Amino acid sequence: MRHLQPEQMQRFLADELDLMEREAVTDHLSHCEACAELLVQMTADDDTLTLALGIDAEEAAWIASLDLTQPVMAGIRPWYREPAFLAIVVPLIAFASFMLAQVGRLLSLTPDDGGPIGFTVDALRALIPALWRVNIYLGQGGLLRTLWPVLLLAAAYWFWRSRMTSKEDKTNA
Amino acid sequence: MDEREAIDRCLHGDRDAFAVLVGQYQSQMLALCLRMTGSREDAADVAQQAFIQAYRHLDRYDPHQPFRPWLYKIATNECIAFLRRTKKQQAVPAADDVLENVSDPADGAPSIVDLAEDRERVRTAVAQLPLSYRQVVVAYYFQELSYQEIARQAGVPVGTVGTLLHRAKQQLRKLLAETEVGTG
Numbered sequence: 237m238r239h240l241q242p243e244q245m246q247r248f249l250a251d252e253l254d255l256m257e258r259e260a261v262t263d264h265l266s267h268c269e270a271c272a273e274l275l276v277q278m279t280a281d282d283d284t285l286t287l288a289l290g291i292d293a294e295e296a297a298w299i300a301s302l303d304l305t306q307p308v309m310a311g312i313r314p315w316y317r318e319p320a321f322l323a324i325v326v327p328l329i330a331f332a333s334f335m336l337a338q339v340g341r342l343l344s345l346t347p348d349d350g351g352p353i354g355f356t357v358d359a360l361r362a363l364i365p366a367l368w369r370v371n372i373y374l375g376q377g378g379l380l381r382t383l384w385p386v387l388l389l390a391a392a393y394w395f396w397r398s399r400m401t402s403k404e405d406k407t408n409a
Numbered sequence: 410m411d412e413r414e415a416i417d418r419c420l421h422g423d424r425d426a427f428a429v430l431v432g433q434y435q436s437q438m439l440a441l442c443l444r445m446t447g448s449r450e451d452a453a454d455v456a457q458q459a460f461i462q463a464y465r466h467l468d469r470y471d472p473h474q475p476f477r478p479w480l481y482k483i484a485t486n487e488c489i490a491f492l493r494r495t496k497k498q499q500a501v502p503a504a505d506d507v508l509e510n511v512s513d514p515a516d517g518a519p520s521i522v523d524l525a526e527d528r529e530r531v532r533t534a535v536a537q538l539p540l541s542y543r544q545v546v547v548a549y550y551f552q553e554l555s556y557q558e559i560a561r562q563a564g565v566p567v568g569t570v571g572t573l574l575h576r577a578k579q580q581l582r583k584l585l586a587e588t589e590v591g592t593g
Contacts, residue, residue: 243575250549252556252571281578282550288531289551291440298449304435304457305428311461312424 240264240271245278333386412476419467427464434477435460438484444547445488447536455491459484481552482562489540534584542577549574 240248240261247253248261265272291299315321410418410429418426438459442452463483470479535546541563548559549570560567 243571246575246578247556247571250556250571252567285531285535285546285550285578285581286553288528289444289535289547291443292528295440295443299436299439299443302435302439302453304439304453304460305431307457308431308460308464309424309428311457312427312464314424 239268240274242274242278245271245275249275249278249282329386329389333389413472416467416470416472416476419464424464427460430463430476431460434480437477438480441481441484441547441552442488444532444535444551445485445543446492447532451491451495455487456484458491459487462487478554478558478562485544485548485562489544492540530585530588531581534581534588537584538577538580541573542580545570545573546577546581 244253244257244261248258253261265275410426412430412433415426415429419430435456438456439452442456442459443449446452446455459480463480466483470476535543538546544563545559548554548562554562556567556570559570563570563573565573
C-alpha cells in the first residue's frame with residue numbers, strides 16, 4: 237500500500253486540502269494504521285511547537301514593560317528635522333548668507349564708473365532695488381549685514397510652519 | 410480614536426495619530442520580533458524600526474485590506490533584513506541534506522515531542538533555523554496564519570509553504586537531536 241506523503245499530511249492538518257483530497261486522505265487514514273499513527277505524532281509535534289512558541293508569562297511581562305511610542309515618534313520626525321538634513325542645510329544657509337552679504341558689500345563699494353562692473357552693479361541695483369536699499373540700511377549695523385538673510389529665511393520658515401500647523405489643525409478638527 | 414481614523418489622520422499629516430497605532434500593536438509586534446530574532450534586545454530595536462518603516466510607507470497601505478497583516482509583513486521583513494545584516498542566520502540546507510541527515514518519524518526517527526524537553530530548547534532550535542524556515546514556522550505556529558497568508562507574507566507559492574514547513578520540522582528534529590546528544 238502506498239502511504240501518504242508527510243507534506244500531504246501536514247496540509248491535511250492545516251486544513252489546506254481541497255474536498256476531494258481531504259476525502260481521499262481521510263479514507264486512507266481509516267484503514268492505514270501507520271499513517272494514522274504518524275498523523276497523531278505530527279499533531280503532537282504541532283501542538284508542541286504551538287505551545288513552545290507562545291508567549292509565556294515572563295515574556296509577556298517584558299513586553300508589557302516596554303513602551304515603543306516615544307522612540308517611534310522620535311523616529312518619524314519630519315524630513316526637515318532630520319539631523320542629516322539640518323547638518324547639510326544649516327551650513328549651506330550660513331554660506332549663502334555670507335555670500336549674499338559679500339555681494340551686497342561689493343555692490344556698495346564698487347564705483348559707478350560706467351565700465352563692465354559698473355554696468356553689472358547698475359543692473360543689479362535696478363533689478364533688486366528694495367534688496368539693495370535694505371542691505372545698505374542694515375549694513376550700517378555691521379553684524380546685521382551678514383545675518384539679515386538668515387533672519388529672512390528663518391522668518392519665511394516660521395511663516396511656512398505656522399501655515400502647515402494650521403492646516404493640520406483644520407484636518408484634525 | 411479607532412484604527413481606521415488613526416490611519417486616515419496619519420495620511421493627512423497628523424503624525425501624533427500614529428501613536429495610537431503604536432500603542433495598539435506594539436505588544437504583537439514585539440512578540441513577533443522576539444520569536445523571529447530570538448533576542449529581546451534585538452526584538453525591541455527591530456519592532457521600533459518596523460513601526461518607523463510602516464509610517465514612512467503608510468501611503469502604500471491599501472485601506473481595503475486589514476492593517477495587521479500589512480504591519481506584520483513589514484515587521485517580518487525588518488526581522489529578516491536585520492538577521493541578514495547581522496549575519497545571525499543559518500544557511501538553508503539543500504533539501505537532500507535534510508533528508509539524508511534526518512528521517513521522518515514515519516521511519517522510526519524521534520518526533521519533536523520526544524526531543525523537546527522544554528520550551529526553551531524548542532525556541533533555541535527555532536532561532537537556529539534558516540530564515541526561510543523560521544519565517545514559516547513562526548507564521549504558522551506563532552501567528553497562526555493560513556498557508557495563503559504565509560505565502561503572501563513570504564512571497565512564495567502556496568504549495569511551497571507546506572514543503573518549507575515540512576523541511577523546517579525535519580531541520581528542527583535534527584537540531585533538537587544534536588542538542589540532546591550535546592547535553593546527553
